[in-house]
Amino acid sequence: MSNIQSNQNLDFSGQREIVLQAKNLGVSFHSGFHTDDYKSHVINFFKRNKEKVENKIIWPLRNIDITGYKGEILGIIGSNGSGKTTLCKMISGILRPDEGELFVDGKVSALFSLGMGFNKELTGRENVYLNGMMLGVEKKKIHEFIDDIHEFSGLGDFLDRPMKSYSSGMRARLGFSVAAHLEPEILILDEALNTGDAAFGRKAAAKMKELVEKAKMVILVTHSLRFARKNCDRLIWLDKGVIRQVGKPKEVIENYQATVPKQKPKKRQKLELKKTDTKVKDSTVVKAMNMSVAYEIKREKYWALKDVNFEIKEGEVVGIIGHNGAGKSTLCRVLTKILAPDEGEIELHGETTALLGYGTGFNAQLTGTDNIFLNGMLLGISKYRVEKDYDKIVEFSELQNAIDRPVKSYSSGMRARLGFSIAATLQPDIFIIDEALSTGDAAFKQKASEKIQDMMENAKAVIIVSHSMKFVETVCTRAIWIEKGKIRGDGPAEEVVEQYRKAVEVQRDSAGKTK
16 A cells, blocks of 8 residues: 655645545455454354355455545445445554555544443543543543543543443443544544434534534544434445445435335334234233332442333333433343342343343454354353354345454444344344444344334334434334433333423523523
């Protein structure tokens, strides 16, 4: 790889300063096992098919031509596995291109997924310093910004709690706050805001606009087309490792959406609330009675959940909604018996399978195939059963070409697809999905919606934590709104979502008046 000369960093036609330029950029890897994936060899007995994987060269990205200008927010969209994360890794210097030229004028700070560089055993505050120093920022500089980062993240006393108790949304908020406040020249956000609630999304959008005025540019990878349309100056649409289009957000999004497969009419009817209401039975699957969970922060007791009461009947698809830090993930951990209530009781009638975040239980060194067998056994499912359903899992995930690659090379969207496919295909009694579809592309979300509906023929209940109100309205028969550890609303999905939206608007108006 050779760099484009720095005297070419001016677009003379428009007099715009060029910050990023790529010409015929490409990166390749060998399929099969990598030399550092020793665990794949150790765990090879999991495989039903022990034939050697063909070792051939694969190009996840090739012939990439991009120009990025100072002062712009450049968005990157595309389906899972299209090469978005690989491109970001090249721009940030994590990967070296195998061919072509790359010029980057400035220091790059990258936030890959939500807080991937965080140490879960350390507190949020300790991770701020750790991440800052990993980005090359001096400790003295981090100390200057720590109060601003704390305030912007909105984590309150949670900043001094271990990050293993954070929800994915809380990690996303802290990760963005660190990256955005330490004065980056070029900030890359790869799927970093997909689990944030609406209020934080607006704060982050305003912060990005502020950043490009002071710094050079922001590169944003997102599956939220609405967010991209509203906040990006230009969009790049990647598809199977090549650029399909670069241009104005509205035009690019319209062309991208036209390629998303439409739902079959029969399936769409299955997603209507009327259809799922008729399947609800009298038998109780989950029952919470005055349930409370407390954490200790600075020797003071903090109630993550307080006096929670609800009952879930067989056949219900329940959406759990609320701001980041409301207590949603804590509730999921109680339902999966990771946490026990400090007060009250929780009754579960059936085996519970949880997908907490995307690919949380994956071993990054192992291949997708190895992780299918490993996760299946962690869920208490026999090797024979996993072997029987292996082809269905791979087919549903649409990862046939990547299934024998180490999971560390997957994008967060690919991990989301594989995690959901494993858990959903193995059909648990009670299926809990905590933010696991937040990084999925539009086409996969449609498939997941249909799969959840199909699961209700065999599963007892599905519980979904999501910040996508449209997804909750479409897929769930019922919604429970949690705020500050307490239930604010419980009822038909559309009604509770509407109550939540109105409350968010009131909070936004109040915040605007106080400025």
